[in-house]
Amino acid sequence: MKTIRDFNLNNKKVLIRVDFNVPMKNQVITDDNRIRESLKTIKYAIAHSAKVILLSHLGRIKTIEDKEKNSLLPVSERLSELLGKKVIFVPETRGSRLEEAIAKMKNGDVLLMENTRYEDLNGKLESSNNQELGKYWASLGDLFINDAFGTSHRSHASNVGIASNLPSGIGFLIEKELNNMLPVINHPERPFTVILGGSKVSDKIGVINHLLDKCDHLLIGGGMAYTFLKAQKINIGKSLCEDDYLEYAKEVLKKTNKIVLPIDHVVSKSIDDETCFIKEVIEDDDIALDIGPKTIKLFQDYLEKSKTIIWNGPVGMFEKEMYQEGTKALCNCFQKDQTVIVGGGDTASAVIGFHQEKNVTHISTGGGASLELLEGKELPGIKVIGE
Numbered sequence: 001m002k003t004i005r006d007f008n009l010n011n012k013k014v015l016i017r018v019d020f021n022v023p024m025k026n027q028v029i030t031d032d033n034r035i036r037e038s039l040k041t042i043k044y045a046i047a048h049s050a051k052v053i054l055l056s057h058l059g060r061i062k063t064i065e066d067k068e069k070n071s072l073l074p075v076s077e078r079l080s081e082l083l084g085k086k087v088i089f090v091p092e093t094r095g096s097r098l099e100e101a102i103a104k105m106k107n108g109d110v111l112l113m114e115n116t117r118y119e120d121l122n123g124k125l126e127s128s129n130n131q132e133l134g135k136y137w138a139s140l141g142d143l144f145i146n147d148a149f150g151t152s153h154r155s156h157a158s159n160v161g162i163a164s165n166l167p168s169g170i171g172f173l174i175e176k177e178l179n180n181m182l183p184v185i186n187h188p189e190r191p192f193t194v195i196l197g198g199s200k201v202s203d204k205i206g207v208i209n210h211l212l213d214k215c216d217h218l219l220i221g222g223g224m225a226y227t228f229l230k231a232q233k234i235n236i237g238k239s240l241c242e243d244d245y246l247e248y249a250k251e252v253l254k255k256t257n258k259i260v261l262p263i264d265h266v267v268s269k270s271i272d273d274e275t276c277f278i279k280e281v282i283e284d285d286d287i288a289l290d291i292g293p294k295t296i297k298l299f300q301d302y303l304e305k306s307k308t309i310i311w312n313g314p315v316g317m318f319e320k321e322m323y324q325e326g327t328k329a330l331c332n333c334f335q336k337d338q339t340v341i342v343g344g345g346d347t348a349s350a351v352i353g354f355h356q357e358k359n360v361t362h363i364s365t366g367g368g369a370s371l372e373l374l375e376g377k378e379l380p381g382i383k384v385i386g387e
């Protein structure tokens with residue numbers, strides 16, 4: 001697959017799809033990590049005398065009010081500070097103002113156009129990969145580099161649409177994600193343990209189906225564990241359960257003995273209750289919101305012996321301090337000589353929030369995209385570059 005290194009960028013108009021979908025509160029950026037993650041590719045293009053034209057989406061645009069809340073103007077200001085140079089911001093996604101600004105660019109200049117999803121207001125042109133829009137954006141440049149890993153599982157005009165109409169490659173962020181994740185998923189060193197958590201079984205079926213054969217152990221915690229426990233006729237009280245997936249859970253448990261489920265729990269009578277208890281047997285009016293100490297020890301024993309670990313989904317409602325212990329303890333037990341891959345927005349924020357990145361080999365930046373890689377799927381925004 002071609003990367004940005006494979007092109008002569010000198011004096012070329014290089015369209016780069018980046019992921020500037022940063023969290024914002026009242027139009028102020030609350031975490032600029034995604035902007036920082038894109039800097040390596042942007043700086044490389046500047047250093048190689050490209051005219052750098054950046055495209056990104058921000059949030060979802062369904063109404064005129066959404067446009068105001070999701071302008072990329074604050075992002076262009078932050079990017080300007082991080083690059084230490086002026087970023088030309090064009091508050092349009094098409095038209096003469098944008099085209100004239102591009103025509104005036106000098107080598108090494110950086111231009112950011114307005115949120116690509118503004119094009120969704122008149123018929124989802126961006127999100128449905130409208131052919132004309134992809135062609136139009138491609139006409140603005142000489143080359144296309146996709147570096148937005150977080151949206152590469154979607155087929156949009158600003159990734160697949162442009163790539164279908166221009167010589168294309170991937171940037172450093174996508175390259176890093178693929179190089180760190182694919183060899184581990186496809187050729188893990190054994191023992192290989194997968195930890196799955198989070199709220200829903202239904203979100204993780206693709207991952208279970210793809211990784212169950214490949215892994216030696218699958219540790220399941222979080223809300224999704226309770227559908228599996230109920231499938232074994234264990235009382236789960238009022239804990240999260242997807243009844244539609246009980247049959248699936250039964251089938252999977254019948255097929256394999258690799259799955260390890262919680263043996264004790266931190267429970268409460270209500271999510272808002274300030275008291276919680278550790279129990280091995282859940283009562284009818286209990287809600288289980290974290291794994292208990294015996295389960296932590298059980299999971300740690302498997303993890304300690306593993307050479308490779310992939311983790312997606314917190315094992316408890318970690319946003320509340322009372323239910324953090326399980327997720328925190330798992331973050332804490334990774335060792336230097338293990339390969340540890342953490343994927344998914346919540347798990348990544350837990351590891352970073354608990355300051356436990358030190359023994360983690362790779363924290364994936366893309367929630368949905370990393371989940372689809374774990375499901376063994378080809379991501380359309382990347383596949384189109386390889387074609």
Ligand code: AMP
Nearest residue numbers: 198199200222223288289313315316317
């Ligand atoms: P997901 O987006 O599916 O990965 O789920 C992440 C969410 O699962 C987090 O917001 C957690 O609070 C939630 N979660 C984890 N464990 C539980 C649990 N036992 N009961 C309810 N929610 C949970």
